[in-house]
Amino acid sequence: MTEGIRGDLASRVGNNLPYLRRYARALTGSQDRGDQYAMATLEAILSDPSSYDSALSSKCALFRVFHSIWITTGAPLGDDETGLAGKAQAHLARLTSGTREALLLHTIEELTFDEVAAVMDTTAADAQELVNIAYSEMAQSLSGRVMIIEDEAIIAVDLEAITAEMGHKVTGVARTESAALDLAQRETPDLILSDIQLADNSSGIDAVNKILAAHPDIPVIFITAFPERLLTGEGPEPAFLISKPYTEDQVRSAISQAMFFSSTETLKA
Incomplete structure (x- = not known):
């Protein structure tokens, strides 16, 4: 994406591009639509380098260019969504x-x-x-049933408390892939909050993908210490990604917004 941007500007933009893509994806509810906005942002900087305000931090400067485009196009949501996703988009518009x-x-x-x-x-x-x-x-x-996949006991308890305080029902906490599959089979969640690496070295991504195979409309929030590894642009990515260590506000924000969207692409482990 950054081909053609040179020197220090290329470095400043490139270092923050994964986070712009994360933001655009969460904002639009679509990886493809989010990437289109990210690409338009880069093209705008290429055509007019002065639009990138070097007086700001690298991240702010990049996001400011994005927002100039976002506002110009009317901050559109997907108008081609149907079913649950369509209802979610309609709610967002209000x-x-x-x-x-x-x-x-x-x-x-x-x-x-x-x-x-x-x-x-x-x-x-x-x-x-x-x-x-x-x-x-x-x-x-919105309120609903939230399933937590997390192998660290302290983090699991914290996530459970935050979720419950928001008015959601926690269906349970799973520490391994097999436990997550069993939990999902007993009670289908409205939202999954999942770590990436689990207690027995199994994968939270694998667990989520298997659950979504049967219930593709469940939104998912992933938690990881290395978000950039899942924001490469080389394949399907999570719409909602929280970095460890997280804050309560980040969890609350992600849960609230994920409830609006009714589908999350699967990921390859």
Whole structure:
């Protein structure tokens, strides 16, 4: 994607491209659509390098160019979705403008309110208000059954507490692939929150893929210490990806937003 961008600019853009793709994917609910916006961002920088504000941090500068394109095109959601995914997109369209963008930037991408303001061309106070509105609107929207796949006991307990406090029912916690499959068979979840590497060296990705083979509309949030390994652009990627160590706000944001989307592509281990 970065072919043609040279020197220091290439390095600054390239280092943050995986995170732009993660953000675009979560924002649009589609890997293909998200990548189209990421590509358009790079093309804009190539055609007009001055659009990349070097006075900002590398990440903010890149995301600011993205947002100039996102706003120009009307921040569209998929209008070709059907079934549950179509209903999810329709609900997203009713949210206050800018709230999901601000929430994702502040929680998943860990930008300060000042940085969110720089990206979205607003004030820090307005950025904070957008995040507060997002939490309020999403808290009123959906609740469901959440399955947790996590082998570290302390993390599992923490995730379970956060999920329950949000009003969701935790169907159980699985520490291995086989336990996850058994748990999913006993009660089909509305959302899966999964680690990548499990207790017996089995794969959370494999467990999720097998569950999704029978229930393809279940959204998934993956948790990993190495998110860039799953954001290569070389194959299907998770729509929602939390980096370890995570914050409570990141988990809350990802769970709230994942509930809006009704499908997640499978991944290859």
